[in-house]
Amino acid sequence: MQLTHKVVWITGATSGIGEAMFKACCDEKARLIISGRNADKLRLLQTEARTKGLECAVFPFELTDPEGIAKSCQEVLRQFDRIDVLVHNGGVSQRALATEAPIALDRHIMETNFFGAVAITKAILPRMVAQGGGKLVVISSIVGKFGFPLRSAYAASKHALQGFFDSLRAEMVRENVSVLMVCPGKIATNISKNALTKDGTAYNISDKGHINGMTADRCAQIIVKAIRKEKKEIFVGGKEVLMVYIKRFIPGLFFKIVSKVNPT
Ligand SMILES: NC(=O)c1ccc[n+]([C@@H]2O[C@H](COP(=O)([O-])OP(=O)(O)OC[C@H]3O[C@@H](n4cnc5c(N)ncnc54)[C@H](OP(=O)(O)O)[C@@H]3O)[C@@H](O)[C@H]2O)c1
Structure with missing residues (x-):
């Protein structure tokens, strides 16, 4: 899939990987929709895109707020006749022991990283199906493949994304809706x-x-290259990505390493 003139919606576009995706999609001359909580930053990015002659709509919302998500999705569907690529990138990590984190923190992380993406997907999928197909890009993590100290709820939310979107991929083959799972390391x-x-x-x-x-x-x-090549899952990062393969092929060694590792 080429991104030129495609409608690409990126959540968590105000910073880090999402902002870099925004820039990469500007280079590809995509039509952009960007979200996050920081409305001022979103408007700065909008100005940047418009200066380059690109279309860019801003939809700020909180991923833990189902009503805000529903309203934004309705408005996106009203303003855009199609959504070609939806990049579920917005998310928050954790630095707290499972024994010390209150359940409210676990729920907050699950709402942000998992239910937010699920809610947007359910609202947008009927349009993707009606238009003949589309792509869901899910920014998971290597801790979507294994657990890691201080990140119990974060790892759980990324495992949940993997389970949900792997299932959805299988369900949506005939509708031509594909899923790219992105598992970054550091x-x-x-x-x-x-x-x-x-x-x-x-x-x-x-x-x-x-x-x-x-x-x-x-x-x-x-990530953009993987979208072009219709990949289903990619691992992005340095040596830390090897942990995925160590867990899969030498689990005993993995459990030793992860119990001794400095988690920060
Ligand atoms: N960096 C890594 O090493 C790494 C590794 C694996 C996976 N990831 C994943 O990559 C994605 C992007 O993270 P990043 O590394 O770019 O971190 P980041 O710089 O902290 O960016 C996080 C983005 O998510 C948005 N966000 C956070 N909480 C939100 C909420 N409650 N509602 C709406 N938007 C929210 C933020 O926007 P606002 O503040 O404007 O809301 C921001 O744009 C995340 O899903 C993360 O889990 C990152």
Whole structure:
């Protein structure tokens, strides 16, 4: 699939991988819809796109707010005759032990990372089917494939995305709606700074692993290439991606490593 003149909706476009996807899609001359909570930042990006002569609509909403999501989806469907690509990127990480995190934090992370994406998908899918097909790009994580200390609810939310969208992919083959699961490792964004601690406040520290991780721009280039090549699942990052294969093929070694690892 080529992105030129395609309608691409990106959630979590205000920062990190989402912002890099916005830029990559501008380079591809896509028609853009961008979302996140930070309306001011979204408008700055809109101006940037319009300066380049590109169409860009802004829909700010909170992923934990089903009514806000429903209203935005209705308005998107009213303004756009089609949605070719929906990039479920908005999300929040965690830096709290499972024993210390209150259940409200687990629910918040699941609402943000999982139910938000599911709600948008259910609202938009009928249009994708009616228009003859489309693509759902889901930014999961390598911790959608294994558990990791301090990230119990985050890893659960990414496993949930994997289960939901792998099932949906199988259901939607005849409708020509495809799913690309993206499993990043460590990408240099504010993900660890914005991660939630046990009291619900931001961790506010950039983990060393993320500072030294792959750039968000490189990650976005790889995602765009995978969209073009109709890939179903990709792993993006550095050596940390090997953990997926260690878990799959040498699980004993994986469990030893993950119990001793420095999780920040
Ligand atoms: N960076 C990594 O190493 C890494 C690794 C694996 C997976 N990922 C995944 O990649 C995606 C993007 O993360 P990132 O690394 O780019 O982190 P980031 O810089 O913190 O960006 C997160 C984005 O999600 C949006 N967001 C967060 N909470 C939201 C909420 N409640 N409602 C609406 N939007 C919300 C933020 O926008 P607002 O603040 O404007 O709401 C922001 O645009 C996430 O799904 C993350 O889990 C990242």
